[in-house]
Amino acid sequence: MTESSTNPWKTVRQSVVKMLSDVFCVSQDVVALSIEKPPDSALGDLASTIAFSLAKERKNSPVAIVNELLPKLEAVAAEDPLIKEVKTKGPYVNIFLDHGKMAELTVGSVLKYAGTYGRSEEFKNQRALIESPAVNPSKPWHIGHARNAILGDTLCNILDWVGYDAVRLDYINDLGLQIAQLIWKLMQVEEDGDDTKYDHYLGHLYVQVQETFDNSESVQEEIREVSRKLEDLESPEAKLSAKMVTRCLKAQCETSYRLGIYHDYQVWESAIAHCGILEIAQKMMLESDNIIRLDEGEKAGCIVADLSVIDEFKDMKDPYKILFRSDGTRTYTGADVALQLWKFGIIDDPFKYSIFEKQPNDQTVMRTDLQGKKGNLGKFDIVMNVIGSRQAHPQKMVYTILDILGYSKESDNSHHIAYEFVGLENVDFSGRHGTWIGYTTDDVLDKATELARVEVEKRNPDENDAFKNNVANQVAIGAVRYFMLNASPDRQITFRWNEALDFNGDAAPYIQYSHARAQRIMEKAEGESVSNLDLTILSGDAEFELVKAIAQFPEELLEVARSLKKNVWGTSFTSNRITAYAYGLANLFSKFYDSCPVLKAEPDVRASRLALVSAFKMTIANCLIVLGIPVVNRM
RNA sequence: GGGCGCGUUGUCUAGUCUGGAUAGGGCGCCAGCCUUCGAAGUUGGAUGUCGCAGGUUCGAAUCCUGCCGCGCCCGCCA
Incomplete structure (x- = not known):
């Protein structure tokens, strides 16, 4: 029986690297750099270009080097059960894995680790603090804020899965000019009697204030006065502000919770100013x-x-x-x-802390509070601030000043997770000008839910409303999160309804659907006992391609974490790598589903395929959890 | 003026850090596949000067230089 592994692909890779290293008499590090995935699986499962780099020093052509060592390579490969054969094509060394053994290793490992498959410990014993999304508590989230929040939340999930102790922090600027403007306005308007969500109400009020503000110097002076009074926590203005900000933040949190985004801490500007x-x-x-x-x-x-x-x-x-x-x-x-x-x-x-509120995930979120209790957040090894790339320069200043102060290690470990802004056709989002109206995160989620509901209705006309609403909601959330994560963060997005809410093809519902199909198969076979499960008979092409993809999940998460490297403008976060992985995995399952009957297969094949379906289901579910996309059993 | 990012088919995009085999996908378009585990699926087809021009290399979408287009940043502001 093959050993299990928390990272099957790494196990295989290392095996291949060691073999090549021995045969070519080159260090494993050098060989590792030469390993690549062939463009076509007919050319093998792994390939090495090691001969190219050896050609010069050995004064021989790459093709000759490879051919000379081929017999030795074949002999060594025969010793390794995971490797079926080694071939050369021109200067390339192509490695073909043993389908059965790979299936046994991979499926066996997934079934063993189940809900933790994909978790690893490369970054264990390190603490990471992630700040996101820091929206001013004076308006509803627009769709650009959602990009920040979703990136930050997913980054945190990934760090958690690769071993970090990851903590989510939100920054609340309750002392900004925007707040002063709103307080000035609120002190003269009647308390709103309608049931508009409070952050939306404030957002509209804020747009109204702008015109007055721009056209009246006396108003500007009054607002500056309000701003000064806000710093005095005993003033009526500050007391009103505390109420307004809290109420607005709770309304914004409702949006956050819809997206499945929760926090551990909030740090308020007023606390920074007075603590x-x-x-x-x-x-x-x-x-x-x-x-x-x-x-x-x-x-x-x-x-x-x-x-x-x-x-x-x-x-x-x-x-x-x-x-x-x-x-x-x-x-x-x-x-x-x-x-x-x-x-x-x-x-x-x-800081002193108090409970801000209990979140729907049953965790409390703490806020800094001058009236609260002493607390200690502790030290962090790395700090990541998720902020638009427009703030690359100011962020760099902060890190540079840390360096100047003598904290160069901390400066190095400060990361600006930069992402480009979300725009509309020809318009930027502006709180001042109200261009966000119609494009709040709530609006987009509502619209997505509405469209999803139509699709659910088509497919499940006999189900009850609770089911339909629930599924519509899960599909909508998934679609919006996937849309944000699948765009490379350094690319500007122009928000278009038909693209963001396209439920076909390279989108979340496709992935959720593949999970639902796997779930269905498992349900129909529930309670069956299996004896003499032989995973090595999973050797067909469709089966093997699926197995290979499943094997790569832990390594994919690690690669994203490892590639969080600092650049001139910030730190790149390749969230799209995980969405692409999820889509690719679901795609391979669809192909397997079409070409390999499970329930109707012969008993031994049926049993092994059921195990593969189960392994797929666990892997895609874990991947969706990392992406924050709801896992759906029926849709 | 200085700096940063982006430019890949009708359209949206992956790949660029770390050069390697026919540049992958999605949408849209055309032609098939539901008496067979759920068709939100799948099979096949058409569509490309990888912004332009040089250079380095056995080999460049990827590295270097110059240029063009789009966006952004360079306050005792917020």
């Missing part, structure tokens, strides 16, 4: 030679970071980045640096 963290940070900064209070020039009185100590910025005309203004107040960069120091545990946790 003492800024004073601590300022003192710490001034102890550094590179953070100084300027005495003269345009920026006299400001506390600034001297960027010229960093090579990249040494030629700047004005290398001083302001952290605290001449009136002593913080800039965004200043506060961000303080917060980043807190995230890494460099500043001891200065």
Whole structure:
């Protein structure tokens, strides 16, 4: 019996690498780099281009090198049960795996690990903090905010699956200009009596304020006054603001929960302003030679970071980045640096916490609260901020200043998970101008649910409403999440209804459907006892292609985690790699489904195919869970 | 002015970091497959100067240089 593995593909790969390394007398690292997937499975399951790199130093043609060693290669391969044969084609070494043994290893492993298949420990004992989506508590989420939230949530899932202790943080800016504008307005309008969702109500109110604001200097002055009063927590303005922000945030959370997105912590700007963290940070900064209070020039009185100590910025005309203004107040960069120091545990946790609310997943989300209890978030090894790529420069400033302060390791471990914005045809989303109206995340989910409901109705006319509504909801959520994740984050999206809500082809319902089909087969065979299960008879092409894909799931998640590397503009997160994997896996199951009858097959074949269906079902379900796409049994 | 990202078929896009075998998909279009585990499925077909021009290499969508188009960023703002 073949051993089981939490990562079957890695097991196979290592086996192949070792073989090639021995035969070609090259280190395993070098061989590993030469391994690739052949473009066509008729050319093998794995291939190596090692001969190309050896040609020069061995003064021989790649083809000759390969042919010379072929007999030895064949002899070694014969020893390994996982390898069926090795062939050469030109300079390529093509490796063909043993179908039966692969099936046994893979299916056996999945059935053994079940709900944890795909989890690995490469990044264990490390803590990751993910901040997302940080929407101002003054408006409903528009579809661009959903992109942030869905990317952040899925990133967190992936980090969790590869071994990190991953914590979800949201940042609530309850002291911004937008809040002051709304408070100014709210202090003069009647309390709303209608049942408009509160974040939507505020969003519309905010659009109204803009016109007044732009056309009246006296109004601008009044709002600035409100802004000042908000900093005094005992003022009526601040008290109204606390109420408004809480109510708005709860309304926004409803949207978040619809998408299956939950948080562990919220850090509020008002808490940052009053808990003492800024004073601590300022003192710490001034102890550094590179953070100084300027005495003269345009920026006299400001506390600034001297960027010229960093090579990249040494030629700047004005290398001083302001952290605290001449009136002593913080800039965004200043506060961000303080917060980043807190995230890494460099500043001891200065916050007090209270429960914001209990979420539908039964977990409570904690908020920073000046009236709360002392807490300790602890240290994090890596910090990821999911923010639009427009903020690449400000984010880079924060990380650079960490470096200047002497925390270069923490700077390296600070990641800006950058994504491009979602736009409409010819229009940007703007809170000010109300271009989000009609494109809120709630609107999109509602519309998606409505369309899904029509499709569910067509296929399940006899089911009850509860069933139809539930499935429509699951399909809608899946479609929206998949749409956001399947677009490479560094690509701008133009939101078009027919694309976002297309339920055919490369989309979530296809994947959910493949799971439902597998589920159906399993239901029909439920309770059957199997003796002498022989997985090695799963050797047909459709079966083998499915087995191979299942084997690669753990490695796919790891590859995404490993490729979270810093670039000039931010850290790339290839969420689309997992959606593509899920689609490919579902596609191979569809092909298997069409060409390999399960329930009608001969008893021994039937038993092994049932095991394969079960392994597929577990793998695709785990993959959907990572993507946050609902797993559907019937649709 | 400086910097960053994007440019692949009618259309949307994967692949680019780490060069390798006929550039994969989806939608749309054309022609098949439901008395057989659910057709939200599947099989086959047509459609490409990988923005342009050079260069490096045995080999370039991928690396280098220059250019073009689109978007974005460079405040004691927020």
